[in-house]
Amino acid sequence: MSGTPSPSSPGRDHPGERAAADPIRLLEIRDTPLSVDEVFAAVGDTAAGGTALFVGTVRSHDNGADVEGLGYSAHPTAEAEMRRIAEKVTADFPVRALAAVHRVGDLRIGDLAVVVAVSCPHRGEAFEACRKLIDDLKHEVPIWKHQVFSDGTEEWVGA
Template sequence: MGRTNDHPGEQAADDPIRLLAIRDTPLSVDEVFRAVGDAAAGGTALFVGTVRDHDGGADVDALGYSCHPTAEAEMRRIAEKVAAEYPVRALAAVHRVGDLEVGDLAVVVAVSCPHRGEAFEACRKLIDDLKHEVPIWKHQQFSDGTEEWVGA
């Protein structure tokens, strides 16, 4: 039997957005991965953004994220756009706010699709658009005493 692309599993799910949140508590990769589980998905792409110990050649001592009250609504808008552009079976995104330490998870996003290429592309679109369009701001404090707001 030949494979056809009209099988329901090859299409986007009716409601693929499973988890969207902005939290002031530690994030869980396992929670996000479980949220995008789907029997019709042959590929799941997951991105984890962590706090690093440097930025732009300077050592980072402390970092905090804050957001505008519309941030979750903007996350939903972006998630809906990604789900409309790709055959997304399931999608999840969570972002942390508050004070974080080096190594902490700042953002976790995942997308499952019928095939791996679609999952990679959709996940990249999701994280890139989230970083560029959602009103979440990063405040970095450097070891030389300087500080910087990113995204503001």
Template structure:
């Protein structure tokens, strides 16, 4: 019986620090000539204001939504392997908030698939960002549809 190749290798939402090595290793594939990795980190500013910290939270269906999004990417691009992890909880400046990686036979395909993966995750996954600014102000991002 032939082996079934599932290109979706790692999808997770975690309350602990994310590992770039884990995500990169998850998308290793002998047939891949291009691997694209995107790391989203907490920056110290947004909209001209100093950011003190971020807190991410998610809906209980977030991992299932991540899978649905990943399946669309795999259907639309010649993906050899795909991984995405997102952090929840309180994060400090420079902490990794999200890591996505895609490997394909060619670099152009991996760039395009990874770009679409992160864009779709940010737009569609029920993961919300609560920004805490240095001046004490707060803002929720991505919670419009709640």
């Protein structure tokens, strides 16, 4: 049995059980290092019982090949697309607060590439909303990854 009140239960009418009026707190594409603390702080909300955070890092390998480093490039419409996705997530889930930042430029192994977070009244909603946010961001926002492998080969992903 879920800990979420049913729509007919009295707790569901409380304002804290619904989405916030303006839950999008931080959306940005930047060429400087990302901060998990900044994103986590942006989604703080006293009505949130659950906060889900995803951190994407540059890994040392891809499809069996060693990665030396990579670079991200974004189309000028990328932030507008991020906003469109964030608005869809906030329309589909009772989001109290949402934040997403993506890095562009040259990154090294271990660098943070993307940080997203969502807070909701309950943990299940937060997990689902955060998963939807990162999945849609990766599939729909025009940000491309250029990987350089240790054998000298290169690959564009998402282009």
